[in-house]
Amino acid sequence: MKITIVRPGDLGAAEIARWRELQRTEPDLGNPFLSPEFTLGVGRFRDTVRVAVAEDGGEVAAFFPHERGPLGIGHPVGFGLTDLQGIVAPADLRLDARALLRACGLGVWDFDHLIARQLPFAPYHRVRRVEPVMDLGAGFAAFEEEMRRAAPKTHRTIRYKERKLGRDVGEVRYEFASSDPADLTRLMAWKSGQYTRTGRTDRFARPWIVDLVRHFHETGFGVLSVLRAGDEPVSAHFGLRDGTVMAGWFPAYDTRFARYSPGMIGHLRLAAGCAAAGITEIAMGRGGKEFKEGFKGREIVIAEGRVARPTAGAGLHWVRATPLNRARGAVLDDPRLYRHADRVLKTYARMRGRTR
Template sequence: MRLVPFGSLTDEDFAAWQAIRASDSRWDSPYFTHEYMAAVHAGRPIDVLIGDGFLWPLHKTGSSARPAGSPGADFQGPIVEPGVRFSPKAVLAAVGVRSLSFDHLVDGYRDLEPWVEERRVSPFMDVTGGLDGYLNRVDKSGRGKMSEARRLTNKANRELGEVRSTVQANDGLDQVVALKREQYASTGAQDHFADQANRDLVRRLMGSDLGLLSTVYAGPHLLAAHFGIRDGGVLHWWFPVFERKFGSYSPGWVLLREVVTAAPELGITRIDLGRGEDEYKRRAMTGSSTVCIGAITSGLGTPARRLRRAAVGAAKSSPIAPQLRAIARKLR
């Protein structure tokens, strides 16, 4: 195995990258494209571990490493040809680190199984055939929400002004970021866009073939918007936002319905919703994949890390967790 700076990759390396991706549908997410990695690398250096039928883009910091794009990449892992095996310990040695952690590792790597500490559901929507095809696959709850979205669209049209959607908008990204930051603040979640590098990344992606910005307005009012990335038939639902004052119109569902309706025109057959079991994801999903949390390490064993993660999870689920996060933010 050899570790190569992303900027030093050759045309042959990129051709091999594309060939390996094409060999297995597990790598069809836009997060596994070299175009996404190029956008990330422009703001934060990436090194790529390359072997026979194997490559893994990584961020290396001191004695540790993480998959490239972390913490924003919702699918992670080495891109490998079918049947290729590798040694996790050899990976650490080749990268020159003591640990390599992951939090959205695609499930199914036999060689990484001993290092997986936890698994999470990552829902998706099969939108083949657009809205009609989707409604034939989604369960009763999802069909009900889509029907409600149609009714509320008509209501917004009467009460707020003509409803119009743009599934491939050219501007509005700054407003999406601002609304997302408001959402983070109101829920106590960590502000992903507090880091200038993350704001710059979505702007670079917006200017690439991967970025997809969608909006829905009622008269002069922005109801909801979404910025995601897409490649081929896959759209990753990444940063959805809506104006809270128009929450009674279920603007997020209104926008999602518009995107599903436009899916055939866009060439999209699947919308990945990302890890988590939010209510809208449970209702909208037609299926799910699995992503893993863990770390390859030469030190602390996986059982001990599992215990530590369980303790952290218990603290986060505590009724006073929001107050603790608020106090922590004030002390920073």
């Protein structure tokens, strides 16, 4: 098998067409994070992005998008921002993962949201988890009816708070796809505030991420949805769309309206908007499991782990990253630990705020 390493912008029209063909024919590859648009977009702002193009018998058999850092340490494209990762290839492709890394000039490839069924990386899984998916294939009415049956308390709470929001503030309206840059600026400000309040790293403090999100919004790959009550913007969501699949990405809300659970109202309205726009599923990503249980229709099995070759860079990466990854994984897998860690981070954020 011949493997060629290229920059995303060097991919030709035939290669992009083949990439999309593979996405259409393989389960779960249709996710926006695995689309050429995502890799091309990140490649505009990150010079470290590369794509390994594997050819077999004169035909492209696989695409392996990745980022190459110092000392040959590799990550999925947009690592830390993506909720699904992997190689774009037929499910039965047999490719030696370490040989692939050697061709890419990588000593290690670290992953945390890998499609678990992919054969080349199966020996390197450290742990498997699941990501919830909203199933809108039968339309919104069927989705809501199933939610009403499976999570009646959650559904009743959302609808009650939606009515109360309308009575207290103004008529509740939902715009599925806003093209207004001001709406996007507001969402990023809300999200930055949330990161600060909860002690998380503010992703929008990184200029390249701001530029990336604006690029996806301008090109239509990103869909910005806004919930309003009267004239007041209450919550918003920025997701990525690839055909009939949406990947949830950045939800946020105005804390003045927190008592109305605007995020949950927004998610239900997002489901309705997606169904009306021909989207059949919304990948919700990992984390916040209790909130997402009421919305999910199925799950994607994902894996966390690393592929490594015997290099100095791989050894250094193991020392630095492995203990932290294991601790994070333990927290995500245990709801009690997750809640405790969340409280600790919020307390830290409040203390940090008082000392400024």
